[in-house]
Amino acid sequence: MRYKVFIKTINIFILILLGTLTAFxxxxxxxxxxxxxxxxxxxxxxTVGFAGTTIGASTNNSGIYVLTTANLAYNKIQVSFIGYKTTTIIITPGKEQVVNVSLTPDNRELEAVTINSAKRKKYTNKDNPAVELIRQVIAHKDKNRPEAYNYLEYQAYERMNFSFINVSENFSDRKFFRKYKFLLDNRDTTTAPGKNLLPIYLNERVYDYYYSKNPERKKTKVIGEKGVNYGSVLSSEGVGVYFKHLYQDVDIYKNSAVLVTNEFLSPISDNAPAQYKFFITDTVIVDGTKLVELSFTPRNTNDILYEGSIFITLDGNYAVQKADLTLNRKINLNWVKEMHINLEFFKNAEGRYILSKTTTTADFGASKSGKGGLFGQRSISFKDYKFNVPRPDTTYEGQQEITSDEVKHRSADFWSKNRQDTLSTAESKVYDNIDSIGRMKSFKRTVDIVNLIGFGYKQVGPVDIGPANAFYSFNPVEGFRLRFGGRTNIDFSKRVLLETYVAYGFKDEKTKFFLSGIYSFNKNSVYKFPQNYIRASFQRDTRIPGQELLFLREDNFLLSFKRGNNDKYLYNDDYRVSYTREYASRFSYTLGLRKLTQTPAGSLYFNNLNGGVRTSAQDLTSTEASVQLRYAPHEEFYQGKVYRKQFTNKYPVFTLNYNHGFKDVLQGQYNYNSVSLNIYKHVYMKKLGEADVWLEGGNTFGQVPYPLLTIHRANQTFAYDPISYNLMNFLEFVSDHYASVNIDQHFHGLLFNRVPLLKKLKWREVASLKSLWGGVRSENDPTTHPSLYEFPKDGAGAPITYALGSKPYVEGSVGIENIFKVLRVDAVRRFNYLDHPNIANWGIRVRFQFIF
Known part of the structure; x- marks a missing residue:
């Protein structure tokens, strides 16, 4: 019996041995x-790996390695190490073999990293091991990004806070501030060493993120959000969006990131070796993995670049394990004393390094002494990563971010479970403190004063009175003009917005007024994104034909000062009804109906020749339907209570307008069609700065008089306007077909930073070029068709309105911005059509602006 058991055991052993040998x-x-x-x-x-693959291993402390693969196509191994020449060896596929390798030191590399304090060699990329290492990092970027996986998901916790820096402790003892003692005594001395912080803003978000590579789709699902509440006087959400826009997400594997509205080139961007100097400064071992610390600094200290260090793995993946980035302190940047970005990565089960936390801190110092200013911190922690776990298509489809009011009312238990970082003692008191001051009358009065100075409106209960800068103005037709108006705010209604004003001109002795009503189909606010509202309005007022300024109201007091002759106006009776709908994709449309009656005023007239007899028309009425389609990918807003401001980004904005005029409908006098397309693009140009580019074209179909043609945007004020022609006279050019290119270039001190005095002043160069092509077809030319209104002439009978000829209208400017950090001054030159009467060949234009 024992003999049979022994024979059976031997047979099993032989079978296992044969199976093992077969497997090997x-x-x-x-x-x-x-x-x-x-x-x-x-x-x-x-690092030892099969050549041309990602299969590799590292030698242990005894220099021993083991490589295994079932792929019989691999017939070479590659051995590489910093400071040594890379060696490639041919092997025999399908066999177990021993390959010992002797690496030869690369003497040139060793010499390149040797620092001789007595005689330091000039920095060069050639034969520099630090540069060779960074090039390996660049070559492996795509596979090290989390998006290299077909599917990716995680949960993130984001926290953003802002604090005043080093507010004197004696403030709470002063009579005016005693009522705010509970806020002023809530100090944080641990977050930023050497700074005494007074928290004033806090926002937290928890969200799930889903990514699909093919096709590429992203979805963010907010599951919790909590923020301070300043009450009705200030939009906490709007403040949060603005702060977030100042320091956006930094993905080190992307070529660049936008911080404080400037584009910073990544130290591992494709072009990094040409922009940065790299140095191997240390080698460390973390969790059994050897890392090389690479320090870097800009080649040119004037360039908008980082300085700092990154830690690179030597496991054949050349991944970033940690990054510490600091904004180059010598760059020409306003309002930011210092900014730091810290990126931390963890090693997942597959040996890949994945982002675990990012922290950005900024000191918006009011002075070099550090005695005041604003300190901000934004941190994002990531957990529960899942890789290559496909979800149903419905997970990725639809709008990119899903949120609701429900997520803003999570319990304390929810936050205790989902905060990946605990709040400091001072932070934990911010919510209650800000909620308290938001209800204080003294705080509301202070915010009212700020709104009056900054935005021109004074809140009186459910009504905002203003804008203050339009209360008084003057012009040649109306003389002294007084205006008083206002609008309702969200204390009146979130869904209904009413606006009105009454104006009176003491010269023409006419009363003007405006009435507007908006009803929003959104529950939150008229201006809340995505907008969905209907609007009706009537306006009886004056207007300058062709004046369409980008940033200022036409009746702003400062715009009362104009150059040249400025007495051709229109009285308008303007009835409008429109419906606007926005979508999460940033596509929107507006459908409109309009009846406009234009009556000439001042020295303007509507004359024509009917049967050879010159007659004057009292007014011109047009009735039209319109459609506007707008697409602004990834657009973000600063969302105020009753207004919003768009932030620029790298994506183009497309606006298509179509209008159809109806004859004999509501006294409409003409049938016509007009279409126009405007494309705006903010272009980041690295060393050359950035540019705003506008491309526009349009066409009017049908026979119409000149007031219904395109009257090109002119500017006779002394304010510089980016979209108008600053040396073109009002009503100087009209077209029924046109195309234009406008470029406004900001060089960020490209040249001035090399001049010591100008660099100290932080002045920056700007330039612009504007060109306009167009013309009037014979069907709309009053010299061919006398029944059309004559182009306006001056008192001596000389023409002042023209159609563009075979050459474009061109003007350009060079200037200086950032004077006192808020002023831009341009010298503008007009290059052609210089024979027109009363035109300016050149001029100085000024603009106030807030830029970083």
Whole structure:
């Protein structure tokens, strides 16, 4: 019996042995030792891998490695290590074999990293091991990004806070501030060493993120949000969006990131070796993995670049394990004393390094002494990563971010479970403190004063009175003009917005007025994104034909001062009804109906020749339907209570307008069609700065008089306007077909930063070029068709309105911005059509602006 058991055991052993041998016969197994060719000592943490693949391993402390693969196509191994020449060795696929390797030191590399304090060599990329390492990092970027996975998901916790810096502790003892003692005594001395912080803003978000690579789709689902509440006087959400826009997400694997409205080039961007100097400054071992610390600094300290260090793995993946980035302190940047970005990564089960936390801190210092200013911190922690776990298509489809009012009312238990970072003692009191001051009358009065100075409106209960800068103005037709108006706010209604004003001109002795009503189909606010509202309005007022300024109201007091002759106006009776709908994709449309009656005023007239007899028309009425389609990818807003401001980004904005005029409908006098397309693009140009580019074209179909043609945007004020022609006279050019290109270039001190005095002043160069092509077809030319209104002439009978000829209208400017940090001054030159009467060949234009 024992004999039979013994024979059976031997048979099983033989079968297992044969199976094992067969398995080994189907694999390639390479083992060996890596040594230094000079001293024969073993080398630890050397990267050994199958050539042309991501399959690799590192040698242990004894220099031993083991490589295994079932792919019989791999017939080479590659051995590489910093400071040594890379070696490639041919192997035999499908066999177990021993391959010992002796690495030869690269003497040129060793010399390049040797620092001789007595005689330092000039920095060069050639034969520089630090540069060779960063090029490996660049070459492996795509596979190290989390988006290299087909599917990716995680949960993130985001926290953003802002604090006043080093507010004197004596403030709470002063009579005016005693009522705010509970706020002023809530100090944080641990977050930023050497700074005494007074928290004033806090916002937290928890969200789930889903990513699909093919096709590429992203979805963010907010599951919790909590923020301070300043009450009705200030939009906390709007403040949060603005602060977030100042320091956006920094993905080190992307070529660049936009911080404080400027584009910063990543130290591992494709072009990094040409922009940065790299130095190997340390080697460390973290969790058994050898890392090289690479320090970097800008080649040109005037360029908008980082300085700092990154830690690179030597496991064959050349991944970033940690990054510490600081804004180059010598760059021409306003309002930011210092900014730091810290990126931390963890090693997942597959040996890949994935972002675990990002922290951005900024000191918006009011002075170099550090006695005041604003300190901000934004941190995002990531957990529960899942890789290559596909979800149903419905997970990724639809709008990119999903949120609701429900997520803003999560319980304390929810936050205790989902905060990946605990709040400091001072932070934990912010919510209650800000909620308290938001209800204080003294705080509301202070915000009212700020709104009056900054935005021109004074809140009186459910009504905002203003704008203050339009209360008084003057012009040649109306003389002294007084205006008083206002609008309702959200204390009146979130869904209904009413606006009105009454104006009176003491010269023409006419009363003007405006009435507007908006009803929003959104529950929150008329201006809340995405907008969905209907609007009706009537306006009886004056207007200058062709004046369409980008940033200022036409009746702003400062715009009363104009150059040249400025007495051709229109009295308008303007009835409008429109419906606007926005979508989460940033596509929107507006459908409109309009009846407009234009009556000439001042020295303007509507004359024509009917049967050879000159007659004057009292007014011109047009009735039209319109459609506007707008697409602004990834657009963000600063969302105020009753207004919003768009932030620029790198994506183009498309606006298509179509209008159809109806004859004999509501006294409409003409049938016509007009279409126009405007494309706006903010272009980041690295060393050359950035540019705003406008491309526009349009066409009017049908026979109409000149007031219904395109009257090109002119500017006779002394304010510089980016979209208008600053040396073109009002009503100087009209077209029924046109195309234009406008470029406004900001160089960020490209030249001035090399001049010591100008660099100290932080002045920056700007330039612009504007060109306009167009013309009037014979069907709309009053000299061919006398029944059309004559183009306006001056008192001597000389024409002042023209159609563009075979050459474009061109003007350009050069200037200086950032004077006192808020002023831009341009010298503008007009290059052609210089024979027109009363035109300016050149001029100085000024603009106030807030820029970083």
């Amino acid at each position: 016969a189907q694999k390639t197994v390479v083992t060996g030792t890596v040594t230094d060719a000079r001293n024969k000592q073993p080398l630890a943490y050397v």
